[in-house]
Amino acid sequence: MRADDTAKEQTLKGEALCAKCELHETDHCQTAIRVKEDGKDVIYYAVNNDVAKEFHKNICQAPAKVTAVGTVEEKDGKKMIKLTKITLD
Numbered sequence: 001m002r003a004d005d006t007a008k009e010q011t012l013k014g015e016a017l018c019a020k021c022e023l024h025e026t027d028h029c030q031t032a033i034r035v036k037e038d039g040k041d042v043i044y045y046a047v048n049n050d051v052a053k054e055f056h057k058n059i060c061q062a063p064a065k066v067t068a069v070g071t072v073e074e075k076d077g078k079k080m081i082k083l084t085k086i087t088l089d
Contacts, residue, residue, distance in 0.1 A: 009084065010072050012044060016086070017063040018056070019045060031056050033068050033081065044072065044081045051083040058088060065089040 014035035019026040023043070031046035046052040046068075058064060070083040 008071065009069060010081075012068045012070075012081065013089070014044075014066065014068075015063045016055075016059040016066040016068070018060045019043075021060055022063060029056060029060055031059065031083075031086075033066065034063075042079065044068075044079045046070075046086075047080055047082040049082060051086060055083070055086045 012033055012035050014033050016031055016033050017023065019030040019032040020028055023032060030048060031052045033044045033046065034041050035044065036042075051070075059066075065088070067087050067089055068081060068083055069085040070081040072079060072081050074080070
């Protein structure tokens with residue numbers, strides 16, 4: 001692990017959606033956040049902590065605009081965010 005790998009808290013503004021119901025990428029419901037970066041859609045998958053679990057009911061059936069705060073890391077080629085706060089915009 002390099003010294004610059006330490007995770008810093010970041011704020012993402014985008015669209016929260018369900019990785020199972022909306023993206024059809026997982027076998028179980030999981031909060032994901034789609035943001036525009038350099039003109040492309042980038043998906044951040046929420047680590048399944050209490051913040052993500054509590055918020056998920058807001059977006060399981062339909063996407064919603066959100067502001068999310070948490071630490072971001074890459075795992076198995078996917079961007080993961082460990083949410084500390086997420087709010088509907």
